[in-house]
Amino acid sequence: MVIFRHTPDALEVRHRHEVLTIRPWGADSVRVRAARFRIPQDSPGALDEPPPGDPPRITTAADHAVLVHGDLTVRVDFDREAAFPEPLLTFLRTGTGEELLAESREHFWLPGARVITGNRSGAGEVHQQFAAYDGERLYGMGQRTHGRLDLKGLALDLVQRNGEVNIPFVLSSRGYGLLWNLPAVGRVEFAANATRWQAGQAREIDYWFTAAPTPAAVLARYADATGHVPELPAWASGFWQSKLRYRDQEELLAVAREHRRRGLPLSVIVTDYFHWSAMGDYRFDPAEWPDPRAMVEELAALGVELMVSVWPTVSPLSEHFADYRDRGLLVGTDQGVEFHQTIRDKGMAAPMPVAFYDPTNPETREFVWELIRRNYRSLGIRVFWLDACEPELNPAHPGNLALYAGPGAEVACVYPRDNARLFAEGMAADGEPPTVLLCRSAWAGAQKYGAAVWSGDIPATWESLRQQIRAGLNIGLSGIPWWTTDIGGFHGGDAGAPAYRELMIRWFQFGVFCPLFRLHGDREPRTPTGHAQTGGPNEVWSFGEEAYQILSGLLHLRERLRPYLHEQMREAARSGLPPMRPLFLDHPHDAHAWTVEDQFLFGPDVLVAPVTGPGLRSREVYLPAGTRWHDPATGRRYEGGRTVTMAAPLDRIPVLTREGADIPLHA
Numbered sequence: 001m002v003i004f005r006h007t008p009d010a011l012e013v014r015h016r017h018e019v020l021t022i023r024p025w026g027a028d029s030v031r032v033r034a035a036r037f038r039i040p041q042d043s044p045g046a047l048d049e050p051p052p053g054d055p056p057r058i059t060t061a062a063d064h065a066v067l068v069h070g071d072l073t074v075r076v077d078f079d080r081e082a083a084f085p086e087p088l089l090t091f092l093r094t095g096t097g098e099e100l101l102a103e104s105r106e107h108f109w110l111p112g113a114r115v116i117t118g119n120r121s122g123a124g125e126v127h128q129q130f131a132a133y134d135g136e137r138l139y140g141m142g143q144r145t146h147g148r149l150d151l152k153g154l155a156l157d158l159v160q161r162n163g164e165v166n167i168p169f170v171l172s173s174r175g176y177g178l179l180w181n182l183p184a185v186g187r188v189e190f191a192a193n194a195t196r197w198q199a200g201q202a203r204e205i206d207y208w209f210t211a212a213p214t215p216a217a218v219l220a221r222y223a224d225a226t227g228h229v230p231e232l233p234a235w236a237s238g239f240w241q242s243k244l245r246y247r248d249q250e251e252l253l254a255v256a257r258e259h260r261r262r263g264l265p266l267s268v269i270v271t272d273y274f275h276w277s278a279m280g281d282y283r284f285d286p287a288e289w290p291d292p293r294a295m296v297e298e299l300a301a302l303g304v305e306l307m308v309s310v311w312p313t314v315s316p317l318s319e320h321f322a323d324y325r326d327r328g329l330l331v332g333t334d335q336g337v338e339f340h341q342t343i344r345d346k347g348m349a350a351p352m353p354v355a356f357y358d359p360t361n362p363e364t365r366e367f368v369w370e371l372i373r374r375n376y377r378s379l380g381i382r383v384f385w386l387d388a389c390e391p392e393l394n395p396a397h398p399g400n401l402a403l404y405a406g407p408g409a410e411v412a413c414v415y416p417r418d419n420a421r422l423f424a425e426g427m428a429a430d431g432e433p434p435t436v437l438l439c440r441s442a443w444a445g446a447q448k449y450g451a452a453v454w455s456g457d458i459p460a461t462w463e464s465l466r467q468q469i470r471a472g473l474n475i476g477l478s479g480i481p482w483w484t485t486d487i488g489g490f491h492g493g494d495a496g497a498p499a500y501r502e503l504m505i506r507w508f509q510f511g512v513f514c515p516l517f518r519l520h521g522d523r524e525p526r527t528p529t530g531h532a533q534t535g536g537p538n539e540v541w542s543f544g545e546e547a548y549q550i551l552s553g554l555l556h557l558r559e560r561l562r563p564y565l566h567e568q569m570r571e572a573a574r575s576g577l578p579p580m581r582p583l584f585l586d587h588p589h590d591a592h593a594w595t596v597e598d599q600f601l602f603g604p605d606v607l608v609a610p611v612t613g614p615g616l617r618s619r620e621v622y623l624p625a626g627t628r629w630h631d632p633a634t635g636r637r638y639e640g641g642r643t644v645t646m647a648a649p650l651d652r653i654p655v656l657t658r659e660g661a662d663i664p665l666h667a
Contacts, residue, residue: 002078002087004060011058011067013076014086018114020076020087026051026224027209028070031181032089034114040203044360045181046226046409046444047208068094071478086112091176093211100176100211104131104194114205123410126182126202130195136174137594138190139582142167142442143455143475143483145465149582149597151190151474158186158199158413159398159439163456166413167198167444167478169222173584173594177218179208179226179444183414185398200399201409215477215585216577222479223576229481230434232515232569236383237562238267239555240518242307243538244490245272248288249295255539256304264540264552265559266304268383270520271390272311274531279345279354280314280321282368283375296380307383307438308376312391312419313354317347320371322488324357329364331356331391332402340401341394344530349528350630356391359418360411361404369426382435386422386451389416390441416441417449424449436516436551439518442480452482452516460500460521462488465507466612476578481569484516485578488538494524495542502614502650504543505550509653510610512554512561513602515569516581550651560664568603579603585622590641596622605661609646609654621646621654628659632666 003014013020017036025031031047033039067074071504073092079085090102103113106129118621119126138151143165146154151170158166158180163552168180168188180188184199197207212220223229241259246252252269259266277285286291299306314324316339324330331340339353358364372384384560401408403415420437427435434450455471458464468485475483488504494502511517523536536542540551568579577585581601583593599609599621607629609621623629625641633652639657640645657663 002063002085003441004065004076006058006060006065008055011056011065011074011076012416013065014088015078015087018086022067022074022076022089022115024050024053024056024069025208026221027053028066028072028212029208029221029225030069030072030074031206031208033204033206033254036116036118043181043206044183044405044414045206046179046417047181051224071095071213072209073097084110084112086114088113091211093175100174101172101178101209102131104129106194106196110447116205119201123201123203126199126205128197128205128207131509132190132192132194133174136172138173139171140167140169140177140474140477141188142478143453143471145458145467145471147463147470149470149473150595152471153192155187155189155191157182158188160413160416160443161396162390162392162440163458165441165453165475167252167442167475167480169444169478171215171218171477175211175213175218177210177212179222181206181208181444183412183443184410185408185412186612198303199410201407203315203410213617214588216575218578219477219479219585223447226445226479228576229447229573230450231573232482232566233436234566236266236436236516237565237569238517239265239558240268240270240307240484240516241266241539242270242272242518242520244520244522244535245274245533246270247534249290249292253295253298256299256302258539258541260302262541262552265381265555266302268305268307268518269299270307270385271309272385273311273387274346274533275308277346278315278318279311280318280324280357281375282310282371285346293379300380305383306381307385308381309385309387310372311388312356312359312386312389313341313343314357315345315347315354316352317345320388323367327363327367329357329361329367331358331610334400334402334407336400345419346531348531358403359415359422364404365418365422365425368422369429372426373421373430377430382427382432383438384435385438386416386419386423389419389439391415414443417443417446418449420446420449420451436482444479447479447481450482451480452484453480454483454518455485458491458493459505460487462503462613464489464620465510465610466598467504468510469600469610469612472580473582473597473600476580477582479576479583481572481576481578482515484514484518485511486520487511487518488521489545490521492524492526493521496544497539499545499614501543505547505650506611506653508551510608512558513580513606513608513655515565517558518591555649556667557665560667564603564606564663581622583622587626590625592622593624606663607658609655611648611653616648618645618648619654620644621656623656629656630659631656632663
């Protein structure tokens with residue numbers, strides 16, 4: 001027997017021990033939750049309050065119920081003839097009745113489409129299975145290193161790792177978006193026979209579903225549900241200079257001064273890790289940074305922001321360690337002591353265990369921000385690099401964590417989002433405008449805290465460059481419009497090697513059209529990880545005269561593009577539309593645009609086709625149907641709906657502007 005009940009704003013379905021609720025959650029969108037006996041009152045997920053909207057239309061009968069909310073219809077069917085019947089959901093487009101997505105049973109007998117295997121703690125392993133569809137294309141899911149744009153056919157771990165950013169939102173070519181609203185460690189399989197979401201430990205099934213006529217409208221509804229990114233600050237669109245690592249105040253200032261001496265644009269320069277006295281102190285080591293206030297003031301006079309690296313790690317040698325420990329501000333453990341990583345920090349003769357603070361705890365957020373305010377903000381610093389914020393565990397066993405928000409197995413994936421929240425709330429409490437928080441990881445909703453993501457510690461290879469295009473496009477489709485890479489790759493790269501110089505040039509040409517424009521890396525010769533660590537040179541003049549002429553020209557190109565980029569960033573704040581995006585987002589009716597993975601749009605009016613292999617001096621470029629494009633380098637014009645071969649000499653990649661657009665690609 002099934003029981004259908006409805007209130008003015010929700011449909012409730014009860015069958016045996018399961019309770020299932022379907023509630024409108026924004027335009028053409030619903031939130032679906034299922035649990036044993038009762039829906040939990042609290043949720044660590046990304047959905048706080050439903051956006052305002054009209055109430056749904058709900059009808060019920062003996063064996064089915066229907067909820068209609070705008071362009072989305074949810075039908076619940078109960079087949080009494082089945083051996084083990086259960087309510088099954090189908091999501092339909094209201095106007096046409098077209099099936100968007102439907103639940104499917106894991107087995108025709110048992111189990112069903114929703115599976116909760118309890119562990120006698122009130123939690124358990126959960127599965128949610130849906131049908132698979134021939135020809136469907138799937139995008140999003142954060143940032144990954146698999147090198148694919150279309151996710152169909154992949155199995156993905158739902159866990160945070162260096163370079164693997166888990167944002168469990170998927171956009172379908174069938175006209176829907178789905179957010180798996182559980183920050184539990186788990187897995188999703190986009191297989192040929194089914195799509196199945198799994199959490200190793202959770203207290204409910206919880207997901208958000210939206211229907212929309214275009215992919216851009218899907219992203220707008222997702223932003224409404226999880227939060228809109230702020231407008232990008234004016235200073236943040238310029239060039240960010242970084243290396244692993246500037247070891248002291250004079251070394252860093254010398255680079256900023258050289259930029260100005262050469263007339264090169266520079267917006268941000270970075271003080272990387274180990275600038276501190278000890279992890280968890282969050283202050284400059286006076287032996288290496290004797291007058292940070294004077295440094296910040298000199299940089300400000302040059303028009304340059306100083307970004308400081310803030311790790312969530314706490315050394316047992318920190319002057320505040322006893323406070324962290326005794327006030328319960330550290331991430332706990334189910335087994336063992338409260339240490340989750342090893343590193344050779346200041347004062348250590350060898351690598352030692354370090355702890356992580358717990359940003360899901362409001363008291364931790366207040367405590368850490370007070371240190372940030374006292375030691376960084378008071379100097380005028382307002383840009384923060386939130387490195388290793390997955391958090392980077394060793395061993396990589398998030399299920400052993402105990403956080404304020406819940407057991408690690410259930411909530412660990414939310415750590416980077418709440419780490420960004422710490423800084424966003426602190427800035428807001430001090431009456432400061434939103435800043436950019438450069439994060440190595442994120443979860444759904446992190447964008448509303450100003451989280452910008454970079455693609456982690458990637459190798460300096462052509463294959464990695466190819467992967468970055470897909471990674472950047474998919475994280476933009478996951479609600480994070482502020483994104484960048486370590487231009488040139490992070491691990492390695494010899495500034496004096498001709499082969500690497502070619503890779504650097506091509507990567508820089510790609511980077512100038514990324515939402516954030518940032519040079520970083522650990523170049524050869526490299527030194528072991530530790531507080532004395534530094535790498536080889538990584539400034540634009542480090543790669544030889546030929547490369548310098550090209551790279552310096554790209555710096556000035558970025559300056560010319562900044563007004564156009566800010567137009568796109570305002571649109572991102574308004575509608576969730578990322579400035580760097582796949583062709584299909586603007587051209588959803590062009591079937592071929594859904595298949596193009598190695599080029600992208602930079603806003604609506606610039607088409608970018610990076611060169612991603614050594615020795616290549618031309619490449620094929622697809623032009624979306626129904627458009628006309630102009631090549632500013634040659635003056636040639638092209639009709640859309642076809643693939644053309646374009647020249648790509650070392651000093652440029654194919655970049656086209658939409659006919660009629662006034663984009664200053666050339667001085």
